Amino acid sequence: MMHEPNRQRQHISGQFNAELDAIKSNLLEMGGKVESQIENAAQAMSRADSGLAEQVLSVDREINDLEISIDEQCLKILARRQPAAGDLRLVIAITRVTTDLERMGDEASRVARLAIKRSESSTVRCYEAEIRLERAAQRVMAMLNKALDAFARLDMNSALDVVLSDTTVDEEYAAGLDALQRAMANERDHIPEFMDLVWSLRSFERLGDHTSNIAEQVVYLVSGEDIRHFDTAAIRAMIT
């Protein structure tokens, strides 16, 4: 069943309302933090900025705390309120999304660590890979932003778009990998530095997958349909 957007009526229990609002806003807060983390990690990587990278690593703790806290709140709601229908799907969706967001935080940290390593070693460039990296990062950030926005507005079509656009991130990843393979073939002694770039690209590819997962949960929340293993055609068919 489709919720019409912005048609969230108030629960008779004000307390319950407040609890649902709290987990929603906490989730958006967590999402916002992860968005910044990704942006900063990407920048740290391309500019080899270790200071920014350190910042990313320390903020990761906050993201982990948020995951624990939101999951606890969700557990309490399940225990005490026995939510049903849309409320139940909301709580389930949020618990899944926190997992994805936390993993995204970890990926961002991984990239930050690679950035620090890169800043300490001599700069070896593979321009194409770096461009691909930046583009992948842009894509992912746009996707995440759109997914979180879709969650806030319960916009199913927007979420479906996010799921479909994960392929663009995969394309950037494949192209970047290609370029690095050629670079490694030519300059064998710099393979370790190039491998760092490979891992970074991989992280962004994973970030793309996680964002797609988040969008899938938004679709589940709105329509009750679990599209986690739908193929592209089926997903396209759902867009109204």
Next chain:
Amino acid sequence: MRDFDALIHASSVSSRHQRQSPLVRIEGLHLEYPRGVALRDIHLTMPPGAVTAIIGPSGCGKSTLLRSINRMNDTIEGCRYRGSIFLNDDDILEPMTNVTSLRRRVGMVFQRPNPFPKSIYDNIAYGPRIGGLRRRRALDEVVERCLRAAALWDEVKDRLEESALSLSLGQQQRLIIARTIAVEPEVLLLDEPASSLDPISTLRIEELIYELKQDYTVIIVTHNMQQAARVADWTAFMNEGRLIEFGSTDDIFTNPNQQATEDYITGRYG
């Protein structure tokens, strides 16, 4: 609703006693009292050998609907209705229907336990005795069988001659259930059977309902949604005399079709 159709069209529903509980089908039921219309154009099919819950806000007509199935509304003056209710192939709303024998096919348990001021034994034997069963041995068997089925035998087997009113409320309600199944009905109507009981007795009754659906078609009215979710295979949501939605309990409680259903289930009406 895929499973529903399959269930309806399936061949015999097997039960322990090899008796097929009937399908209850309501068509175009419209009922009014002098003070207003209670049911509007109800179409509802309730699968055999399963528990169907009817939920809805106060005054939505769920008890009235339940009481139509065993024609208890006939006892209320000024009640007029049209439409049909089929028990398999028999339309029980036909004027020619023998109401007393209908009520032996369709038993009812009320909200507040209402044992007769007689002994436990006599309460359960009441129905069979009216049906003509007199032999003490046969009655003993019926009483034991029903008390066992109601999970009450062990608690009262030594005091069958004591007054039924000496039992606790939870035990009394189980006694009522035993009394109701003593006449060997095919359908059981439960009108908020646990609403006057404490939580533990409530859970016992729910366990009992789970057992009973093996042999009877059970229709339960409840204002407790969690109870409907726990106990029922199918759920019907009513509001203001109309049937709003009907489906499997899982569907209704995870992803209902109607906004009104969703609002009621999540507590967002008004």
Next chain:
Amino acid sequence: MVWLSAWCVSFSLIVFVTFIGTLVYLSATWVLEFYAAESVVDSVIMAFRAVFFPDSAAADFPPMLPAIVGTSVVVVLMSVIVAPLGIIVAVYLSEYAGETWYTELVRIGVQNLAGVPSVIFGVFGLAFFVYGVGGSLDVWLYADRLPSPTYGAPGLLWAATTLALLTLPTVIVVAEEGLYRVPESLREGSYALGATRAETVLRVVIPAAAPSFFTGIILAVARAAGEVAPLMLVGVVRFAPELPVSTTAPFVHLEQKFMHLGFYIFDISSHAVIGEGRLGLLAVASLLLVAVILVLNIAAIVLRNSLRRRYQTIEEL
């Protein structure tokens, strides 16, 4: 508030004790005076014999035993008549008749009948039962004995029916009250098991209301046992040569006239100056009457309480 009710209770006790005490005192002095003997016990035994076995003493007062027997028999017979009649009417009004203006009219009529002075029932009894029904019975069944009346004259049966009519409103009202208090949920439970209305009324409603039926009978007994005026017209006499119950068939002689303690008291007091001796006799008769009523009432109360104990009603939960 508490001491007000304590005061009321004590006051009632004092009145009651004074009442009974006066009777006892008067009886005691009479016994001792008229049956002066060596010891108190002997006096009491002699008095006992004089009262209960009138042939064995020189009686200067009519025998009391027949009056005791007559009072008991007429009250029991009345109960046998009024109980089923009153209960059936109450059941009909409560379970079968709808709430229409004419059933309400019937109820008002019944309640008003309760206020009619009892002597008027005597007049009605004489006219309707004695001359009307009794006269007809004589013509049909005992024509050979005419013009000497069998049932066309005052007797035990008509006294009992007159008393029954007198107490009928009480029984109906109390029985209906009891039926009204049977919760509707019991009837619904019975219907839901496939019982007809007749089965429900007979097997559930009436047993549940039975204790209040007994209450009705108790009240009827209490009232009827003390009535004198109507009985004077329909069957009670100063002196009856035979008891209305005997060991010969048909064991209860419905056409006989009989004696009654209430009438006995009236009779004694109206035939002589009430000297001190007579007062004692009257006190004895009064005590005996109270005793008879008490015994009948206690029997009914015991029966009712045993019913209550077995099947405690739902309201008592």
